[in-house]
Amino acid sequence: MNLNIALLPGDGVGPEVLAQAVKCLQAVEETFNHHFVYKEAPVGAIAIQKKGNPLPDNTLKLCKEADAVLFGAIGDPKYDNDPNAKVRPEQGLLKLRKELGLFANIRPVLAHPALFDRSPLKKEIISGTDFVIYRELTGGIYFGEKKLNEEGTVASDLCEYSEEEISRIAHLAFKAAKSRKKKLTLVDKANVLESSRLWRKVVAKIGESYPEVTLDFLFVDNAAMQIILNPSQFDVILTENMFGDIISDEGSVIGGSIGLLASASVGEENALFEPIHGSFPQGAGKDIANPIASILSAAMLLEHFNLSEEAVAIKKAVDKALKKGIVTPDLKAKSQYGTNQVGDFIAHNI
Amino acid sequence: MNLNIALLPGDGVGPEVLAQAVKCLQAVEETFNHHFVYKEAPVGAIAIQKKGNPLPDNTLKLCKEADAVLFGAIGDPKYDNDPNAKVRPEQGLLKLRKELGLFANIRPVLAHPALFDRSPLKKEIISGTDFVIYRELTGGIYFGEKKLNEEGTVASDLCEYSEEEISRIAHLAFKAAKSRKKKLTLVDKANVLESSRLWRKVVAKIGESYPEVTLDFLFVDNAAMQIILNPSQFDVILTENMFGDIISDEGSVIGGSIGLLASASVGEENALFEPIHGSFPQGAGKDIANPIASILSAAMLLEHFNLSEEAVAIKKAVDKALKKGIVTPDLKAKSQYGTNQVGDFIAHNI
Numbered sequence: 001m002n003l004n005i006a007l008l009p010g011d012g013v014g015p016e017v018l019a020q021a022v023k024c025l026q027a028v029e030e031t032f033n034h035h036f037v038y039k040e041a042p043v044g045a046i047a048i049q050k051k052g053n054p055l056p057d058n059t060l061k062l063c064k065e066a067d068a069v070l071f072g073a074i075g076d077p078k079y080d081n082d083p084n085a086k087v088r089p090e091q092g093l094l095k096l097r098k099e100l101g102l103f104a105n106i107r108p109v110l111a112h113p114a115l116f117d118r119s120p121l122k123k124e125i126i127s128g129t130d131f132v133i134y135r136e137l138t139g140g141i142y143f144g145e146k147k148l149n150e151e152g153t154v155a156s157d158l159c160e161y162s163e164e165e166i167s168r169i170a171h172l173a174f175k176a177a178k179s180r181k182k183k184l185t186l187v188d189k190a191n192v193l194e195s196s197r198l199w200r201k202v203v204a205k206i207g208e209s210y211p212e213v214t215l216d217f218l219f220v221d222n223a224a225m226q227i228i229l230n231p232s233q234f235d236v237i238l239t240e241n242m243f244g245d246i247i248s249d250e251g252s253v254i255g256g257s258i259g260l261l262a263s264a265s266v267g268e269e270n271a272l273f274e275p276i277h278g279s280f281p282q283g284a285g286k287d288i289a290n291p292i293a294s295i296l297s298a299a300m301l302l303e304h305f306n307l308s309e310e311a312v313a314i315k316k317a318v319d320k321a322l323k324k325g326i327v328t329p330d331l332k333a334k335s336q337y338g339t340n341q342v343g344d345f346i347a348h349n350i
Numbered sequence: 351m352n353l354n355i356a357l358l359p360g361d362g363v364g365p366e367v368l369a370q371a372v373k374c375l376q377a378v379e380e381t382f383n384h385h386f387v388y389k390e391a392p393v394g395a396i397a398i399q400k401k402g403n404p405l406p407d408n409t410l411k412l413c414k415e416a417d418a419v420l421f422g423a424i425g426d427p428k429y430d431n432d433p434n435a436k437v438r439p440e441q442g443l444l445k446l447r448k449e450l451g452l453f454a455n456i457r458p459v460l461a462h463p464a465l466f467d468r469s470p471l472k473k474e475i476i477s478g479t480d481f482v483i484y485r486e487l488t489g490g491i492y493f494g495e496k497k498l499n500e501e502g503t504v505a506s507d508l509c510e511y512s513e514e515e516i517s518r519i520a521h522l523a524f525k526a527a528k529s530r531k532k533k534l535t536l537v538d539k540a541n542v543l544e545s546s547r548l549w550r551k552v553v554a555k556i557g558e559s560y561p562e563v564t565l566d567f568l569f570v571d572n573a574a575m576q577i578i579l580n581p582s583q584f585d586v587i588l589t590e591n592m593f594g595d596i597i598s599d600e601g602s603v604i605g606g607s608i609g610l611l612a613s614a615s616v617g618e619e620n621a622l623f624e625p626i627h628g629s630f631p632q633g634a635g636k637d638i639a640n641p642i643a644s645i646l647s648a649a650m651l652l653e654h655f656n657l658s659e660e661a662v663a664i665k666k667a668v669d670k671a672l673k674k675g676i677v678t679p680d681l682k683a684k685s686q687y688g689t690n691q692v693g694d695f696i697a698h699n700i
């Protein structure tokens with residue numbers, strides 16, 4: 001298969017981990033006889049520095065023309081505590097999601113037996129955890145109208161959803177549930193929010209065309225408890241943008257390391273793959289960042305193009321690294337393996 | 351001291367647990383020579399049933415006239431899955447909060463050594479946990495304008511905050527931090543939301559008048575991880591309404607039982623005390639609900655009126671029940687003690 005892949009390394013540890021994912025894709029090319037072309041462009045704080053824009057036009061163009069985008073990470077603490085900053089690295093990512101129409105963010109949450117010890121949760125709680133979160137990514141309070149009055153004393157954000165926005169991701173989530181454990185949980189706050197009541201109505205309606213899938217509803221506050229109390233009860237979780245941001249990060253602690261979690265963001269025409277960890281600026285340039293999340297994002301990319309065997313080859317190589325303890329220090333306190341070595345090991349085992 | 355206490359038992363297990371809290375207050379009256387007058391009124395689903403209104407006028411009047419409100423729980427599943435229900439039990443609670451001006455919801459989160467075994471988290475993670483969440487309770491997306499277009503295809507909720515709303519609760523939270531471990535963490539989403547940026551600006555400004563308190567900022571997605579990864583890092587968490595709803599319920603899993611967690615909701619002129627667990631309809635009338643959260647809410651009520659010795663007497667009696675295993679089945683699988691017996695034991699030990 002021929003694929004054009006846009007590489008957006010971004011900030012902090014982004015470039016380092018992305019480089020390992022590319023190594024693995026190159027190993028896949030060789031082993032399975034594919035041809036991937038990689039083109040790189042800046043995004044985030046580094047793009048602000050270079051071009052004054054967190055998503056330069058050329059970067060956006062490259063992404064639109066590519067078959068898929070492989071993303072590193074963005075963010076720089078110097079923007080976070082400055083409420084007056086006019087340009088922020090995050091705007092680059094948000095604009096990219098919107099412009100590429102990436103309405104569904106898909107985050108698998110798995111507890112890997114080799115890492116049970118590292119989880120803050122007890123083994124009996126997490127064992128058997130295997131769910132996936134479908135988070136709406138281009139709507140809701142992230143993209144609704146923002147206001148600040150002239151005096152700077154009243155601020156607001158609008159959370160708006162249309163039937164159309166809800167139904168397109170709901171169909172994806174139902175399809176996923178159908179091919180998995182056949183359970184879909186809608187997380188909302190329908191006892192308080194009008195937008196949540198629309199979600200509940202639309203999703204219940206769509207559920208009628210997926211009779212093999214059991215649909216249930218959970219208030220977001222209760223979901224925040226259930227994810228920790230009994231994570232193995234879940235199969236597919238569907239939710240809106242803001243709730244999805246919170247509960248998917250919460251879910252990321254189950255597996256014992258956020259350094260393992262990959263995500264796919266998909267739309268009608270484009271798809272982007274990224275680790276869910278952030279830019280981890282304190283770790284940048286130190287060869288200590290865990291490359292596995294980025295490598296598993298590359299596996300999700302392959303799955304997206306139905307290259308399942310190839311994706312499995314990556315996942316097996318990752319398993320081997322975990323079992324043999326060829327991992328970065330975040331997973332094994334005294335490990336001498338760096339980002340690069342772990343990437344090399346996994347790539348060589350594909 | 352003379353106190354007029356409004357009793358709002360509400361729905362589900364509310365009446366049963368509230369009755370135990372009243373027993374304890376009566377024991378306090380006797381032991382410490384106070385005089386409390388109790389007046390009861392309906393709220394929630396039961397009030398809809400009786401009066402067609404989740405917060406009947408008389409109930410509101412009673413609460414306004416009382417020195418404090420002791421609240422049970424509200425909610426009935428039959429309203430949750432009906433997106434067209436015009437009246438909901440929750441509206442009663444929300445209106446009560448608004449009408450009484452209860453802008454600050456205060457939720458202590460503690461890990462009790464007697465219950466380490468029951469927590470889904472590992473002992474080394476939770477030991478030393480002792481923080482308190484200050485959640486804004488009468489603003490934000492809960493009370494902003496709600497819209498649904500005529501076709502019922504687009505719905506929205508507005509999240510709005512004013513400097514005034516932020517600063518009054520911020521002062522309470524800083525004062526609490528000052529008398530505790532001197533650390534305040536503002537949880538927000540300032541990298542995305544305009545309202546969060548206002549929170550950050552206002553809170554940073556107010557922080558200057560509390561130089562002994564260390565202020566830091568955490569994005570809500572990161573907070574959802576940190577609360578599980580390292581709960582003992584927190585002292586006082588300050589946040590807006592919706593984020594507070596989610597992270598305080600998340601925090602409630604740390605201690606091993608939501609049946610232990612009390613909360614206070616305070617304003618300029620009124621105060622309400624309630625367990626954070628809900629109405630638990632499946633448990634209603636079975637004498638199995640854990641009364642401790644409701645009893646500890648009564649202790650918070652006493653603290654609110656500076657009756658510290660009295661509050662401590664209740665807390666010590668609760669500790670004794672926990673240590674001796676005089677607890678409901680949610681805390682000890684084969685316990686034969688019911689709601690009433692646990693309430694009696696605690697009341698007798700005051």
Ligand SMILES: CC(C)[C@H](C(=O)O)[C@@H](O)C(=O)O
Nearest residue numbers: 075090093094245541542571
């Ligand atoms: C960086 C930030 C804007 C982003 C989000 O909130 O969506 C991140 O937390 C994520 O989840 O991808």
Ligand SMILES: CC(C)[C@H](C(=O)O)[C@@H](O)C(=O)O
Nearest residue numbers: 191192221425440443444595
């Ligand atoms: C019942 C519901 C409206 C309420 C809320 O969301 O505030 C509850 O979850 C709470 O936290 O007190």
